[in-house]
Amino acid sequence: MFTVKKMVIFANWKIYMGSRAEVSGYVEKIKRNLSGFNTDALEVHIMADFLSFEYLKKNLSGTGIKIGVQDLFWEDSGAFAGEVSPLMLKDLGCDSVYIGHSERKLLFGENDENVNRKVLAAFRNKITPLVFIGETKQELDDGSTEEVLRRQLSIGLKNVTSGMLEKIIFIYEPRWAIGREQSASQETISAMHKKTYNLLVELFAPESVKKVRILYGGSVNLENIKETIEIKEVDGVGAARASIDPLNFIKLIKIIEAEALKRARL
Ligand code: PGA
Numbered sequence: 499m500f501t502v503k504k505m506v507i508f509a510n511w512k513i514y515m516g517s518r519a520e521v522s523g524y525v526e527k528i529k530r531n532l533s534g535f536n537t538d539a540l541e542v543h544i545m546a547d548f549l550s551f552e553y554l555k556k557n558l559s560g561t562g563i564k565i566g567v568q569d570l571f572w573e574d575s576g577a578f579a580g581e582v583s584p585l586m587l588k589d590l591g592c593d594s595v596y597i598g599h600s601e602r603k604l605l606f607g608e609n610d611e612n613v614n615r616k617v618l619a620a621f622r623n624k625i626t627p628l629v630f631i632g633e634t635k636q637e638l639d640d641g642s643t644e645e646v647l648r649r650q651l652s653i654g655l656k657n658v659t660s661g662m663l664e665k666i667i668f669i670y671e672p673r674w675a676i677g678r679e680q681s682a683s684q685e686t687i688s689a690m691h692k693k694t695y696n697l698l699v700e701l702f703a704p705e706s707v708k709k710v711r712i713l714y715g716g717s718v719n720l721e722n723i724k725e726t727i728e729i730k731e732v733d734g735v736g737a738a739r740a741s742i743d744p745l746n747f748i749k750l751i752k753i754i755e756a757e758a759l760k761r762a763r764l
């Protein structure tokens with residue numbers, strides 16, 4: 499029996515895949531080379547682009563890998579041209595959804611109110627939300643990180659109950675650490691995870707907050723994953739570029755599985 503929190507790893511495909519051939523090649527390599535992983539200790543999610551989602555869902559079934567998407571709309575159906583219905587995602591068996599990624603905020607006008615609507619839509623449709631928090635470089639330089647995190651959490655989690663909170667996965671992913679050579683420092687990651695925990699305790703019952711998983715994202719790769727997941731406040735990671743090569747992603751899975759098993763034995 500595992501009494502510790504299950505660790506998690508997310509592969510963020512963004513729109514790195516350019517064709518069905520590339521997607522099917524990825525699937526084949528995963529099936530051929532991933533000999534399995536301990537699903538009691540670790541959750542593995544691939545966050546696909548919308549067009550690849552259903553293919554992955556069908557073709558990776560039986561591997562233990564959960565398949566999610568990178569956004570959803572907050573209404574289930576209606577006159578919302580171009581949007582993606584959470585109801586249809588549920589119907590297709592979507593396991594999880596990214597909400598509020600900094601690229602959505604920076605490039606597509608996502609705000610905290612919309613994050614909140616999307617979190618509630620995910621719960622209504624029984625899809626696990628992975629909620630992004632984190633500051634930009636400007637906010638870091640201004641010293642307003644804590645204020646930003648407080649705002650993201652208090653608006654983003656409006657009308658979320660303690661029971662719902664326990665099921666949300668958070669990811670501290672500062673904008674300035676994405677797409678670089680190096681991730682944030684261990685000191686920063688540890689401090690920000692503690693801050694996030696404390697901010698959640700201001701809003702929710704501490705017993706519920708204790709069950710919440712908080713991940714780190716931003717330039718996670720084979721060189722730095724080990725030191726990142728050894729930080730005790732870190733319950734897992736999200737990786738984009740490092741997950742695009744399936745064999746590299748398998749190596750990340752194996753490293754985090756070892757840490758998850760180590761924590762379970764302690
Ligand atoms: P990266 O991106 O791993 O390529 O830095 C992370 C993300 O945007 O989720």
